[in-house]
Amino acid sequence: MELQAVVDEIVHEVQPMLGEGAVASYIPSLGQVPAGNFGMCVAMSDGPVCGAGQWQDPFSIQSISKVFSLALVMSYDYDSIWKRVFREPSGTPFNSMLQLEADNGIPRNPFINAGALVVTDRLLTLTGDAAGSVRGLLRKESGNPAIDFDDEVAASEAQHGHRNYAMAHLLASYGNLENPVELVLENYFKQCSLRMSCEDLAAASRFLARHGVSAGGTPFLSPNQSKRINAVMLTCGTYDAAGEFAYRVGLPGKSGVGGGIVAIVPGRCAVTVWGPALGPNGNSVAGIAALDAFTTRTGWSIF
Amino acid sequence: MELQAVVDEIVHEVQPMLGEGAVASYIPSLGQVPAGNFGMCVAMSDGPVCGAGQWQDPFSIQSISKVFSLALVMSYDYDSIWKRVFREPSGTPFNSMLQLEADNGIPRNPFINAGALVVTDRLLTLTGDAAGSVRGLLRKESGNPAIDFDDEVAASEAQHGHRNYAMAHLLASYGNLENPVELVLENYFKQCSLRMSCEDLAAASRFLARHGVSAGGTPFLSPNQSKRINAVMLTCGTYDAAGEFAYRVGLPGKSGVGGGIVAIVPGRCAVTVWGPALGPNGNSVAGIAALDAFTTRTGWSIF
């Protein structure tokens, strides 16, 4: 069967599921997105792209931005970030602060909030503009110069972000931030507020399916770096459900509370899905079902 | 380069590393194994086998046995084990009991001790002889009828096993054991005491590289089950260093305190290494280095 037909079928199949879960509502702007939206896109590493549903509608990528800030930091500064953040799964959710205290301020991995703050802090030091660098990478790799921050979402996050403030101050108390807490958080909230479509996101993620080669054909990351980011996505990319995601989907992936997920089939393609209603672990319910169906039909699991 | 040459080279390269780490000594029998031993074996899914070093010397497989007890339980009873054990990485080491308490007696995954006890308990119910079933599977898949328990090691584990007794009683207090604590532990200590060589272990693990097809050519597991065990190995197979293992090696793997590690390249081969000296996370130092070198040279990482 043609890939377009596979994607069409999957988008059709998940429709009954779009009512399940709940749209993130801790900030007003996110809560207004209709739960019935769903989009999916596959961007093959050698060019072809196909999509279905609302695959060209922009959404808030939120935590998916953490993949790109990590990639940027590694592109500048191969391995030194790993002195300031581990790369192990985080275990049970309630122990995030316990873990930081037990490990003297070294976050468990770059995809939990504490770790992502450290990565953003490092990127800020390296570039002077962490959020702008992430936006620049996404524009360049997707070819869409219109990709931008959603100032309302960023402001709303800042206003309701006491937990992130707590985390950033705790990191600072351990000396694990190089820049002022306010500046790190401002960049973090901005990078999370980036809006783009499944189509743009799949295109922008393609370098992870091409061993680090950028859209322009030049190496953005080394093959080794690309492989390693995929490994971190697999073990840590979907909050406290990384084991479940590996078990069901069998691909490296990173989700966001905006309902998006990006998954990588190394050497083959990048897949993006978007369905705003989230399950208990903060991952898109329909999105995971769609990716599960995708690897089942194509046989493209890495396992 | 030929695979045999790759394996020879790697075994040569890791020699200087054999002094690093420490041989497990919490029970006397394990502590007597010389740290200088090292073996490696690759068993291709379509038959050919090559090895180097002490690849034909038997060692105590310890926690590697957990892969086979899980496979057996899934072969009988597809998915019901997941009601009694999660499949998420365990996070920080010190919270194993905390986690059991927080999750009402459901262990985090089948490869931490608490979870493995639940799997052994289930296998005991299904077969009447959990340890014997694991031995039977290993004999059949490897073709070596001499594989057997090491009674001295099993007895020694029982004698020094207060922590496993504590864990089993805690599981029982939550109603998550079907059989008496003593019987479950006896089977658990026996299955962990199984002795076999890299060669036999690679042969016996080959079904996970063959989408579940057994040595005899018949399906032991479905392709889906095989894929899922690989996923659980990747996210949970190397104690608290699963993220590190995925990052460096990039393969599903399971280690044991006897110094063995089995890794799977899905669709292609099973690889086993054995080096008794362990790093701080309980994984063979030289073994991980050898597997890292293996995926780097062959390019057979799943990422």
Place this chain on the structure above:
Amino acid sequence: MELQAVVDEIVHEVQPMLGEGAVASYIPSLGQVPAGNFGMCVAMSDGPVCGAGQWQDPFSIQSISKVFSLALVMSYDYDSIWKRVFREPSGTPFNSMLQLEADNGIPRNPFINAGALVVTDRLLTLTGDAAGSVRGLLRKESGNPAIDFDDEVAASEAQHGHRNYAMAHLLASYGNLENPVELVLENYFKQCSLRMSCEDLAAASRFLARHGVSAGGTPFLSPNQSKRINAVMLTCGTYDAAGEFAYRVGLPGKSGVGGGIVAIVPGRCAVTVWGPALGPNGNSVAGIAALDAFTTRTGWSIF
């Protein structure tokens, strides 16, 4: 007002409260005690005793026995027990095993189960018969030679005691038991099964209100030791509600899941109450209310 009248009034007042809470039912024998029972007794340090309600009916003293095993250990061996157990409040309930792990097997205080097991273990070493020693002390101080173990309760505890087995094995894994796990637990379950009335318990506790002087007039403990046991009771005697008990009652006290509580007014009297229905923290609901009323009316709070 006369003390007898105060006690009569309090017993009258708590009657409507006897339905609140729930009788401990984790072992069948305890669950059969009618929730409507209530007794109270005050034993003045200089002799007089008064009581009301079912103050002469025996009940299972359970954890109250921990005060007497601690007193015995201190009587033999002044201060050395504190190398093996701390004397700090335990904090949140869910972290008992976490705490043991974090503190390398040293329990938080002698009144949580882990700490009481260590005390019983020590008493076993010192006397050869820990449970018998506790029974002997209670008989001697109360003057009632009929006080005895309830074998059915002890057997039932052993049968349902997986959590205590887990705790004891965990202590043993840290080398913090001198005797075999089974023997320690047997003594522990026996001492907890002791049955006696409010009257006998008040008489037997009087030495803590008399600066350590026994019923026979000779020093059982030094004044300093007696003071210190009272201090540990105040900070650690009522499970995770020690702060609440100090706040409401304002006396050193120790409760048991049989519904009994003993409280000490240093220099003045021992007070016992018994009401089998327990609140969420495992303390007798009516018992705490009665002790609250007692200090309010008499003004005998230590604060």
Place this chain on the structure above:
Amino acid sequence: MELQAVVDEIVHEVQPMLGEGAVASYIPSLGQVPAGNFGMCVAMSDGPVCGAGQWQDPFSIQSISKVFSLALVMSYDYDSIWKRVFREPSGTPFNSMLQLEADNGIPRNPFINAGALVVTDRLLTLTGDAAGSVRGLLRKESGNPAIDFDDEVAASEAQHGHRNYAMAHLLASYGNLENPVELVLENYFKQCSLRMSCEDLAAASRFLARHGVSAGGTPFLSPNQSKRINAVMLTCGTYDAAGEFAYRVGLPGKSGVGGGIVAIVPGRCAVTVWGPALGPNGNSVAGIAALDAFTTRTGWSIF
């Protein structure tokens, strides 16, 4: 022996101990206080005062201020603060954030930092000036209008206060602050920076030894409220060493990292000590030794 002689002797006796422990140095201003200072004062509830050593030198009262903010809140608003903060000992130190997360933002007691922030927040709502109210109470009860904030210490705390910022934001994330985080922290740092001598502090604490009656002879707190604050001090007043303090000293007490401790003998006197060098739990080493000697000599322990 006369009380003055007792105090003189104790101050003499602790001199060799003044080198033990370490002066708090997390902010520069605190670290400059000489470790050799020591003062002690006893203020009898019926008037007489005696002191020795540097008992008239001012020091930074730090966490001792938490007693007075709690007393003020209770004076306005009897019991409602207990909906927002528990009154249980905190258990092991490393779980402060874990506890807040497990209990949905309700701190364990009013004397750990998280709980004190909630009390200050409430006082801010009730009075519009929390720090000013605490200063006003201390001036009035001590009769010394010169008692004041140390602006340098307060500013230094704010600058190095990432951990308190983290805690305050975490409380805010659970909706347990009524006022802006910045304002609460400003008041908190100011109240902690108050400087006064042992003499003034003993006089100002006397109402807790007089069943709530203020220096002016009118009730500031009810007898019941006074009793309850003493109970909370006993179970929670000395960080993670409350059990130890009760065991050794046997009095309700509250310590601060400036090296001061206030202890109450209900119905009799308030005792203050000051020695800047702290033990591992953050309490003055010589101060605790002095209080231990005090209750041993006078027999005024509450147990």
